[in-house]
Amino acid sequence: MDAFEKLTALVVPLDRVNVDTDAIIPKQYLKAIGRAGFGANLFDNWRYLDAGEGRTDAERRPNPEFVLNKPRYQGAQILLARANFGCGSSREHAPWALLEYGIRAIIAPSFADIFFNNSLKNGLLPIIVPDAVVDRLFRDVEATPGYAVTVDLVSEAVVLPDGTRVPFQIDPFRRECILRGLDDVGWTLQYEADIKQYEERRRIEAPWLFTAE
Amino acid sequence: MMGKTLYDKLWDSHVVRELPDGTCLLYIDRHLVHEVTSPQAFAGLRAAGRRLWRRDANLAVADHNVPTKDRALGIRDATSRVQIETLDRNCADFGVTLFAMNDPRQGIVHVVGPEQGATLPGMTIVCGDSHTSTHGAFGALAHGIGTSEVEQVLATQCLLQKRAKPMRVRLEGRVPEGVTAKDLALAVIGRIGTAGGTGHAIEFAGPAVRALSMEGRMTLCNMAIEAGARAGLVGVDDTTVAYLANRPFAPRGALWEQAVAAWRDLHSDEDAVFAREVMIDAQTLSPQVTWGTSPEMVVGVAERVPDPAAEPDAARRAGMVAALAYMDLKPGTPMVDVPIDVVFIGSCTNARLEDLRAAAHMVRGRRVATGVRALVVPGSGLVKKAAEAEGLDRVFVEAGFEWRDAGCSMCLAMNADRLEAGERCASTSNRNFEGRQGAGGRTHLVSPAMAAAAAVAGHFVDVRGW
Ligand code: SF4
Numbered sequence: 001m002d003a004f005e006k007l008t009a010l011v012v013p014l015d016r017v018n019v020d021t022d023a024i025i026p027k028q029y030l031k032a033i034g035r036a037g038f039g040a041n042l043f044d045n046w047r048y049l050d051a052g053e054g055r056t057d058a059e060r061r062p063n064p065e066f067v068l069n070k071p072r073y074q075g076a077q078i079l080l081a082r083a084n085f086g087c088g089s090s091r092e093h094a095p096w097a098l099l100e101y102g103i104r105a106i107i108a109p110s111f112a113d114i115f116f117n118n119s120l121k122n123g124l125l126p127i128i129v130p131d132a133v134v135d136r137l138f139r140d141v142e143a144t145p146g147y148a149v150t151v152d153l154v155s156e157a158v159v160l161p162d163g164t165r166v167p168f169q170i171d172p173f174r175r176e177c178i179l180r181g182l183d184d185v186g187w188t189l190q191y192e193a194d195i196k197q198y199e200e201r202r203r204i205e206a207p208w209l210f211t212a213e
Numbered sequence: 214m215m216g217k218t219l220y221d222k223l224w225d226s227h228v229v230r231e232l233p234d235g236t237c238l239l240y241i242d243r244h245l246v247h248e249v250t251s252p253q254a255f256a257g258l259r260a261a262g263r264r265l266w267r268r269d270a271n272l273a274v275a276d277h278n279v280p281t282k283d284r285a286l287g288i289r290d291a292t293s294r295v296q297i298e299t300l301d302r303n304c305a306d307f308g309v310t311l312f313a314m315n316d317p318r319q320g321i322v323h324v325v326g327p328e329q330g331a332t333l334p335g336m337t338i339v340c341g342d343s344h345t346s347t348h349g350a351f352g353a354l355a356h357g358i359g360t361s362e363v364e365q366v367l368a369t370q371c372l373l374q375k376r377a378k379p380m381r382v383r384l385e386g387r388v389p390e391g392v393t394a395k396d397l398a399l400a401v402i403g404r405i406g407t408a409g410g411t412g413h414a415i416e417f418a419g420p421a422v423r424a425l426s427m428e429g430r431m432t433l434c435n436m437a438i439e440a441g442a443r444a445g446l447v448g449v450d451d452t453t454v455a456y457l458a459n460r461p462f463a464p465r466g467a468l469w470e471q472a473v474a475a476w477r478d479l480h481s482d483e484d485a486v487f488a489r490e491v492m493i494d495a496q497t498l499s500p501q502v503t504w505g506t507s508p509e510m511v512v513g514v515a516e517r518v519p520d521p522a523a524e525p526d527a528a529r530r531a532g533m534v535a536a537l538a539y540m541d542l543k544p545g546t547p548m549v550d551v552p553i554d555v556v557f558i559g560s561c562t563n564a565r566l567e568d569l570r571a572a573a574h575m576v577r578g579r580r581v582a583t584g585v586r587a588l589v590v591p592g593s594g595l596v597k598k599a600a601e602a603e604g605l606d607r608v609f610v611e612a613g614f615e616w617r618d619a620g621c622s623m624c625l626a627m628n629a630d631r632l633e634a635g636e637r638c639a640s641t642s643n644r645n646f647e648g649r650q651g652a653g654g655r656t657h658l659v660s661p662a663m664a665a666a667a668a669v670a671g672h673f674v675d676v677r678g679w
Pocket residue numbers: 276277321322323342344560561562620621624625642643
């Protein structure tokens with residue numbers, strides 16, 4: 001996972017509520033056994049006018065109406081979204097696809113729980129800000145070509161072009177992991193002794209949980 | 214001292230260590246594995262030279278990609294085949310118990326776990342699939358996880374989690390004739406919305422829930438995730454215990470007695486306090502049909518397609534307009550006038566024996582309407598066998614349904630079973646998202662009885678008094 005401290009980048013607005021993970025990366029692209037290659041199919045059904053199967057990406061027709069395809073938003077690394085972003089399936093391919101496309105942070109009034117977690121584990125920052133701020137951002141982004149904000153994880157604030165600071169919160173533990181680019185397995189194995197101790201206790205309390213081997 | 218909710222009891226008994234900010238290292242008793250979300254996790258273990266923490270806690274089955282007919286011919290789609298072969302190889306290399314594609318016990322992971330007794334009350338259960346909430350029907354803390362977490366559980370038997378807020382949905386009264394657990398689930402989502410349970414674990418309680426079979430409770434908990442809650446829960450009672458007796462993975466003899474005694478405490482205490490409570494009178498509910506592209510876009514079958522013009526909230530109104538355009542429906546159309554092209558009876562929501570019985574009951578001696586393609590995909594090989602022993606397969610086949618092998622199938626259309634663009638489907642699955650059952654396909658979520666009746670009529674019908 002890439003560490004993340006601070007990022008100033010172009011914002012792309014996706015004005016839909018309940019954007020689900022099937023929309024973020026449709027299931028026909030989940031058959032890969034690696035972690036790479038999903039970026040080209042991010043928002044596939046909206047981004048292209050033709051179906052992807054049987055065609056190479058270069059042969060496909062982008063949908064000029066879809067916001068990610070508009071010239072003014074090329075190179076955007078921050079996605080502005082609506083409520084309940086990332087609902088639906090638990091596929092971690094969704095944050096992988098967003099990251100590979102180049103998105104490093106998503107600003108929305110709320111996220112679905114599993115997507116939220118999956119994003120943090122991959123260093124994709126899900127930032128929750130109040131509805132009113134999101135409404136204002138949608139207005140400003142659409143009215144101002146080149147609109148960029150700064151996401152500062154160290155001080156936990158989104159800094160708008162006029163200097164306004166919008167605070168947000170990330171759990172201290174998660175924040176530390178992202179700032180340092182730490183992975184969960186390595187972190188958990190520090191507590192090997194605690195896990196073994198817990199198991200010993202449970203073997204006595206609830207032995208039926210340990211009978212299969 | 215204040216009483217505890219079921220969620221709190223389950224959580225507290227699994228905390229290995231708590232960090233100052235409240236993040237907990239939570240111990241996982243059962244890990245279910247399938248082919249789509251595990252390859253990158255096993256690859257991660259290999260790359261780091263790590264082994265499994267506890268092999269016997271894992272159970273694997275291929276379900277998402279498997280073909281549902283002509284299995285003997287193998288899998289034609291090369292990428293699907295590689296994914297399933299990768300699961301086979303990973304399970305062999307790491308020593309994980311696997312129900313391979315041709316094992317008679319193979320099926321959808323959320324049907325197989327309970328059927329085998331691998332799902333037990335009081336457990337923490339995870340799987341790289343959001344409908345893991347299903348297993349909460351047994352008074353277990355069960356939720357979906359991402360692939361990084363799959364790797365973490367394989368390597369450490371633990372997850373890093375924050376406590377969710379306990380929420381209770383009470384379903385009061387008696388469920389009327391023709392109304393099923395699926396209708397209860399859709400009605401709850403219609404009421405609280407697809408984000409209504411975000412950050413919460415939803416306990417389903419009340420007489421209407423107590424009266425449900427385990428199959429019905431699984432259907433209800435299965436769809437907790439569609440209400441935004443990672444976990445659904447039902448407290449343990451006699452129904453739970455009776456279901457589990459003599460299942461292959463369940464304890465036996467003295468251990469069984471000891472386990473059952475412990476399970477009796479797995480319900481919320483009388484004086485437990487919930488962060489949020491919702492009350493719904495089940496008596497007033499009717500069979501439900503979704504009309505849009507989110508499970509919260511749902512109405513009773515006797516109602517009409519709603520009019521976005523009546524929606525005051527602008528963002529919601531825009532969502533409704535987009536959904537109606539995608540679904541090709543006009544506001545004000547009675548739901549029973551909506552014609553269908555395809556019927557899918559299957560998925561981890563509604564492909565257990567009880568579901569197939571309910572569907573067969575509607576089609577016995579009738580015929581699928583001309584022009585309608587209808588298929589039944591049992592939830593597991595064992596469900597299929599049991600249904601065949603009762604002659605349900607003949608009922609379906611004689612009516613013109615296709616009778617398939619177990620798997621996820623048209624629930625998400627990763628295999629060859631899918632909708633063509635523009636086709637409209639009455640489906641017993643759980644998601645009606647755009648393209649979910651095939652690019653351009655239109656999904657209406659309904660109960661098995663409603664789906665079966667629609668197959669015969671060629672359009673939605675009210676199964677009450679059918
Ligand atoms: S049946 Fe559908 S919802 Fe259930 S596990 Fe399979 S794909 Fe997921």
